[in-house]
Amino acid sequence: MEEKPKKKTSCPNCGSVKLVRDYEHGELVCAGCGYVIAERIMDLGPEWRAFDQEQRDKRGRVGAPMTFSVDYSEPIILEKEGKVMILPIGEWVDSVLEESEEVRREGEVEMAPVRGYRTVVFDEDYKMKWAPISHVTRHPVSDPLYEVELEGGRKVRVTGAHSLYTVRE
Template identity: 40%
Template sequence: MSNPEQERKDQQGSSNLLSKLRVSGKIIEFKSEGEEKLVCPYCGSTTFIFDYENGQVICAKCGSVVLEHVIDLRPEWRAFTAEEKEARARAGGPLNRLTSEALTTTIDWATKDASGKELDIKRKLEILKYRKWQQRVRVQTSYERNIIQAMNELSRISSQLGIPKACVDEAMGIYEQVLTKGLVRGRSVEAIVAACLHMACRKIGMPRSLDEISQYTRASRKEVARCFRLIARELGVRLPLSDPKLYVPRIVEQLKLSGEILKEALNILEQAKRKGLTAGKDPAGLAAAAVYIASLLKGEVRTQKEVAMAAQVTEVTVRNRYKELARELNIKIPIK
């Protein structure tokens, strides 16, 4: 015959245990190695509490211990700040596309050991031999040689243009696809890299034109544009149209203009977009014209030559877009 008082105490103790574990533990839907949900054999629940201290998986509904001696996968150290966590973690950073498996090992050119003691001549010759063989085995296939050459070229162009790392990683990913498809054979690596970088900029929304990128490579703009069209066609890439608004902040910053000019130029481009004036036009030219009009309206005048140089377009483009926007949007330019 069961004791009601004892059952009540057991239920109360189980409830207190669950309350404690809900605070210190983690409620999970535990899955076994076969990717099947673990089910409590007593109540059929699929929600469990992981007790980190005791290594147990406990049913969150009835309090039954379903699994014991579960391995705690958390780190054994504690960290209270981001700096402590970074210093104590033993895992590496995220993978970088600009590093290759062929570049992971290097032999230093120093002539001292770990304790700072100078190596003898026999050890120096031995290390020199190791270094020579290490350089020979770093790159074994044509694929690795091509990748390393593209990495160096991409790093050089991106550093000169000030392109962020996310865009560079995207460009390297595109180049790997191009290399896998065999599109690099018979073509300039510099042109392919420049085309991949321009495509990555278009994908991420970075205002970098073909003219601007081709200035920092030995390939001509025509060759870079031809490679860009080839890559887009072979990879089936559909790129979004460049928004003229993306060019405005960079032009304003180079001309040392105020935030009012930036706001007014963006407003002019928004009106032009609603009227359909931006279709088929060079986005850099439209942005330059909008900045030029805004500078005239706000009294911070810059010449058409200065605006054209900042936007990497010609003065004729700025003049034509300026006249078109002023006429279609009915903007009254004050005469100085």
């Protein structure tokens, strides 16, 4: 089998290939213009080393993992095998984690790969398209949830770390 060459990532805004991974904010940022190329980069690994099970059991994750969270009841638009559905995100994540045989646990965070599901996203031209969902995570939310009213009157509940965008034409 022929191996595909790795695609070199460049900034879609300025074309620069000088990119910086900002682990504190979970982003891939262009060093040239500051454009955020990818967000929600997640490192579930510990900030320490353990050489046996006893050491691992004594330690836990000390930093906060990804907290770009929405409320359990927020709807998500999903597509699987041509069927479109709108479900509360928490119920869907729970079902994925319950059915998965590949759940990874780090402290109070659970993560599992997702196969066959897509959701609606905005591309770099702010056009809606379907994109595959690669993973789900579930974690307790210790930060307060904020209710934000959007221009159209819809309200969403998110943590303070959640990114909200305004698109101007």
